[in-house]
Amino acid sequence: MPTHPKIKAGIIGFGRMGEMYLRQMLKSHQWEILAICDTDPDALAIAANLVSSDTILTTDEQVVFADPGISVLVLSTLADSRKRHLFKAVEHHKHVITEKPLGSSIEEEYAVLDKLQHSNIMATVNLPLRNAWYHKTIKEFIATGEIGDLAIIRVCHMTPGMAPGEGHWAEGPLFHDCGMHYVDIARWYAQSEFRTWNAQAIRMWNYEEPWWLQAHGTFENGIVFDVTQGHVYGQLAKDLTHNGYVDLIGTKGIARMSHDFVTATVELHGMTKTHLIRKPFGDKNLDVLCDLFARSLACGILDPSLPAVRDAVIASEYAWKFLEDAARHDMPVRGDLQTLREIRERRNDKRIGYGLLRKRKKIR
Ligand SMILES: NC(=O)c1ccc[n+]([C@@H]2O[C@H](COP(=O)([O-])OP(=O)(O)OC[C@H]3O[C@@H](n4cnc5c(N)ncnc54)[C@H](O)[C@@H]3O)[C@@H](O)[C@H]2O)c1
Numbered sequence: 001m002p003t004h005p006k007i008k009a010g011i012i013g014f015g016r017m018g019e020m021y022l023r024q025m026l027k028s029h030q031w032e033i034l035a036i037c038d039t040d041p042d043a044l045a046i047a048a049n050l051v052s053s054d055t056i057l058t059t060d061e062q063v064v065f066a067d068p069g070i071s072v073l074v075l076s077t078l079a080d081s082r083k084r085h086l087f088k089a090v091e092h093h094k095h096v097i098t099e100k101p102l103g104s105s106i107e108e109e110y111a112v113l114d115k116l117q118h119s120n121i122m123a124t125v126n127l128p129l130r131n132a133w134y135h136k137t138i139k140e141f142i143a144t145g146e147i148g149d150l151a152i153i154r155v156c157h158m159t160p161g162m163a164p165g166e167g168h169w170a171e172g173p174l175f176h177d178c179g180m181h182y183v184d185i186a187r188w189y190a191q192s193e194f195r196t197w198n199a200q201a202i203r204m205w206n207y208e209e210p211w212w213l214q215a216h217g218t219f220e221n222g223i224v225f226d227v228t229q230g231h232v233y234g235q236l237a238k239d240l241t242h243n244g245y246v247d248l249i250g251t252k253g254i255a256r257m258s259h260d261f262v263t264a265t266v267e268l269h270g271m272t273k274t275h276l277i278r279k280p281f282g283d284k285n286l287d288v289l290c291d292l293f294a295r296s297l298a299c300g301i302l303d304p305s306l307p308a309v310r311d312a313v314i315a316s317e318y319a320w321k322f323l324e325d326a327a328r329h330d331m332p333v334r335g336d337l338q339t340l341r342e343i344r345e346r347r348n349d350k351r352i353g354y355g356l357l358r359k360r361k362k363i364r
Helices: 016-027 041-048 061-065 079-091 106-117 133-143 179-190 286-299 309-328 337-349
Strands: 007-012 031-037 056-058 072-075 095-098 123-125 150-158 194-204 212-219 224-230 243-250 254-259 263-269 274-280
Touching (some): 007 016, 007 061, 016 031, 016 041, 016 286, 041 056, 061 079, 072 079, 079 095, 095 286, 106 309, 123 286, 133 179, 133 263, 133 274, 179 224, 179 243, 194 309, 212 309
Parallel strands (some): 007 031, 072 095, 150 224
Antiparallel strands (some): 150 243, 194 212, 212 224, 243 254, 254 263
16 A cells, blocks of 8 residues: 655656656556646647546646646656756756756756756656666676676667657767667676777768767776667568677676567576576666655655666766767768668658657658
């Protein structure tokens, strides 16, 4: 039985992510959504089908910020309004669960970090890999010493996911928008800061920005890493597939994970123990994020396992740095814009693909 009254929250930005938060919070005994704001009336029409008639649905963000009954805001617009929203959250004393990135430039993100560090609101960022059971399991196994000293971190995320020009225009190239999660999880495993790096990218389908990037380098503590990320993985194949894994190589053993977006498989090969664990993948792990944040509010201390604003800013900063490094090297082009048009048409019109945004009337 719930022992605390429900936390009253508002959602600003009701696209793909906003709807995921709503669905998660509607399932939970911890949360009550009082208001939803989106500048697009079509998004509010979708929300209207999911919430009770007394939920405020508005295109005016001020209605939500100024509502004294709301104590928590979910910020899930695109990055161009994030800094303004986070500053307003501090002014109106609303705690926040915010989407990444925390601004549309690294300067904005550091301004946000500074603002939040000097505020008394609680904030966490949706870095879902940090809340994933499989990464926590692997990290705990490594901490037992079973694989010796962690030496090599390999992370790969390649899917036939969001194509160039399909959305998220404010989030930067794909390696920034999505790749920052994998930059972050490499740093989370290393428990150290990036020291050196080299990056290689390719401009698939002659699009202006790279849509695949691989970075490798070192951390301050001597661990080496490679991160490969791209939504360039067979968008026009008859049957879609993907390749997502982490490979943690120690001086004595290894630990690895792969998934098919439904089930994650963890294989632990330690000196004295071998484990094979298969469990549901968990997608964005919003159940964990929302639960831990609700518990944090109840006790007044942010759960230390929740993704911190500083971690999100650092992940974003290094995703930008790796993109900058790739831009200094040869960046070849393969494919043409006609193929990209076919990919967009298959994804947007035929609704075939991974990570589909809501159907857009227009694409860039
Ligand atoms: N953490 C993750 O794993 C993850 C995954 C996907 C997306 N994201 C992030 O979540 C954010 C939203 O992504 P999405 O996929 O839901 O995008 P989306 O385009 O589906 O949704 C964005 C919504 O915000 C609305 N909006 C834009 N500006 C607004 C404003 N000023 N006030 C109110 N509403 C506004 C839009 O109308 C749209 O409905 C992005 O910043 C993205 O980077 C994070």
